[in-house]
Amino acid sequence: MTLSDNFRIEKDTLGTIKVPKNAYYGAQTQRAIENFQISGKRMPRSIIRAQGIVKAAAATTNMDLELLPHSIGDAIIQASKEVINGKWDDQFVVDIYQAGAGTSQNMNTNEVVxxxxxxxxxxSLDLGRIHPNDHVNMNQSTNDTFHASMQIAAMENLVHKLLPALRILYKELDKKATEFMPIVKAGRTHLHDAVPMRLGQEFAGYAETIQSLIQQLEHSSDKLYEIGLGGTAIGTKANTHPDYPLKVITEVCNQTSLPFRQPNNIFEFMQNTGAPIRVMTTLKELSVHLIKITSDLRLLASGPRTGLAEITLPSVQPGSTIMPGKVNPAILEMTHMVCCQVIGFEAAVSTAGTASQLEINVMMPMIAYTLIESIDIMYNAVSTLTTKCIIGIQGNEKICKQRMESSLALVTALSPIMGYDRASQIGKEADDKDITIKEVLKQKNLLTPEIEKAMEPKGLI
Incomplete structure (x- = not known):
């Protein structure tokens, strides 16, 4: 290796290449920089952290198996821990759209470490004395380590970020359900009047939806715990010590405090990206339901003078550059946007899943980025939705009562007493005259104590 101005000259199997003098990465990373100037986006911090975890676990295991000198192994572990803690994030420079399977990303990590x-x-030593392949990548291949890093990063983000955020969202929606249970309002189907209900029942439905999705996400993400470290290139464990796979996964568990395990079948792990696909499918369903909930809340809060206005949202920022005093449901709109993006991301991951051929899916860099980005933006959106919107929602009992009393759907109570057809005529007359059902009944001298009792909204709930 020689120095020249601000560059050093490094050599790999393709020849020599200039690398920035102070860069910790080397020749293969530099080639990836020059080859893949695509998006300007790099792998998320959590993927880099996970790669550091894998390299530290591998070095620890290789020392335990007496395959790696302790002097070299200890240095690799220390360098890997610095990667885990984010000290060298600026050295991870490969575009997310890169060579298949993540070879460039793995070599970026190997060279930096x-x-x-x-x-x-x-x-005082020249860079390169510790070899990126022979030492840092010992007992490894990109095909098992990058795949594992993707799943480690995803599980850490799910367990420590998104799932707790969803549990808090559920808790706050459940609180609102209890708080709003005394408020009786008009239900709506097809966006038209329906029989009465409680505002709390509406929110209880939202809460249970989130609870169900939490359980579904816990179930669908369990397969992410299966990581095939030690499978090397295609699952045959070529060039790997027989004790390495179990030991290295145990070490990953020690470092993450998460229950990672060997796959039931190593070849299934190597061939497919089924675990990320399952998680993305659940995130898509979560998005669909969050869009429903946030759309409902926007409708219920619409107005405040010309809409439903049955709930009031906390004001977080001015809503118009031309209409003074206007306040929009900004947090709900943001959440809807994030959900649309995640739905699109799910389509990208599913499509990339079709690229699995024979022993590997080469689309893993894109899948990894998209999976982590989906979890991250969903976590941020859910946390913001909870703290800046849900907690501050108030029910408007007065307006709910007015809307309910004027609802044409109260005629439903008359059907068992006077029959469906006659009740329908009364409802139509109320609509034509723009008066309430009770007023029509009074005009016809039909408002008996029995009917008045039957039309009590609480009796219909």
Whole structure:
């Protein structure tokens, strides 16, 4: 290796290449930089962290198996921990749209860890003394390590971020359900009048929907715990110590405090990206239901003078550059946008899943980025929705009562007493005259105590 101005010259199997003098990455990363100037986006922090976890676990295992000298192994572990903690994030420079399977991303990690470990071992040594392939990548292939890193990152983000955020959202919706249970209002189907209900019942439906999706996400994400470290290139465990797979996964468990395990079938793991696809399918369903809930809340809060106005949302920012004092449901709109994006991301991951051929799916870099991005933006959206909107919602009991008393659907109570056809005529007359059902009954001298009792809204709930 020689130095030239602001660059150093490095050599790989394709020849020599200039690398920035102070970069910790090396020749293969530099080639990826030059080859893949596509989006300007890099792998998420959580993927880089997971790659650091894999490299530290591998070094620990290789030392335990007496395959790696402790001096080199300890330096690799220290360098990997720095990667885990984000110290060298600026050295991870490969575009997310890169060579298939994540080879460039894995080599970016191998080179950064190798050169930093060399520096830690002895600052006077030339970079490269600790080899990115022979030492840092020992007992590994991109095909098992990047795949595993994707699933480690996803599980950490689900367990520590999205699932707790969803549980808090459920809790706050459930609180609102209890708070709003005394408020009786008109139900609606097809956006038209329906029989009375409680505002709390509406919110209880929202809460249970989120609870159901939490359970579904817990179930669908369980397969992410299966990581095929030690499978190397295609699952045959070529060039791997027989004790390595179980030991390295145990070490990953120690570092993450999560119950990762060996796959039931290593070849199934190597061939497919089924676990991310399942999670993305659940995130898509979550998005669909969140769109329903946030759309409902926008309708219920519409107005405040010309809409339903049955609930009031907390004001978070001015809503118009031309209409003074206007306040829009900004948090609900943001959540809807995020959900639309996640639905699109699910389509991308499912489509990429069709690229699995023979022993590998080469679309893993895009799948990894999209999966983590989906979890991250959904976590941020759900947290913001809860704290800046749901907690501050208030029920408007007065307006709910007015809407309910004027609802044409109260005629439903008359059907068992006077029959469907006659009740329908009364409802139509009320609509034509723009008066209430009770007023029509009074005009016809039909408002008996029995009918008045039957039309009590609480009796219809």
């Amino acid at each position: 190798a050169n930093r470990a060399t520096e830690l071992l002895d600052p």
